[in-house]
Amino acid sequence: MASAIRRALDAVYDLAAMLAALCLVLILAVIVLQMASRWTGIPFHGSSEYAGYLMAAASFLAFAHALNHGAHIRVSLLLGALGRYRRWGELWGLAVGTAASAYLAWYAVRTVHLSIRFNDISQGQDATPIWIPQLPMAAGAILLAVCFADNLVTLIARGRDNIRASAIEDAAE
Numbered sequence: 001m002a003s004a005i006r007r008a009l010d011a012v013y014d015l016a017a018m019l020a021a022l023c024l025v026l027i028l029a030v031i032v033l034q035m036a037s038r039w040t041g042i043p044f045h046g047s048s049e050y051a052g053y054l055m056a057a058a059s060f061l062a063f064a065h066a067l068n069h070g071a072h073i074r075v076s077l078l079l080g081a082l083g084r085y086r087r088w089g090e091l092w093g094l095a096v097g098t099a100a101s102a103y104l105a106w107y108a109v110r111t112v113h114l115s116i117r118f119n120d121i122s123q124g125q126d127a128t129p130i131w132i133p134q135l136p137m138a139a140g141a142i143l144l145a146v147c148f149a150d151n152l153v154t155l156i157a158r159g160r161d162n163i164r165a166s167a168i169e170d171a172a173e
């Protein structure tokens with residue numbers, strides 16, 4: 001049961017990372033189209049806004065995957081200096097990360113809800129309903145909160161988290 005949940009969570013994190021990569025490709029497409037529109041004199045209203053929306057989506061969708069692959073900054077020097085209290089330091093860090101990311105996720109979802117409720121649109125020429133670009137941000141925030149909680153529970157249950165050592169930590173050992 002636990003291994004099935006682990007595989008499912010890892011698959012969701014990987015899928016979100018693939019969507020983040022797709023957003024980066026779409027940013028490239030928007031920039032190329034923006035250049036072509038300037039060369040041809042055909043207006044492409046909202047292109048800067050679309051690139052910004054895609055960048056926010058790419059960032060938030062990649063957070064959980066990056067956390068589990070050791071790409072986020074961890075203060076390994078401090079954790080190493082804790083010696084036998086390292087596990088307590090990791091527990092504290094994951095607990096704070098879980099609380100902060102859950103708070104962020106709650107507000108991100110609330111923001112989407114309010115944008116839908118008030119029919120809020122972007123301030124740019126694109127006049128996009130603002131909940132559309134906010135939705136991937138909220139989804140990424142939720143995934144990050146789940147990922148932090150997943151690592152916290154795993155650390156408590158198994159004595160180690162799911163975060164793979166980063167290349168820098170591997171080189172230091």
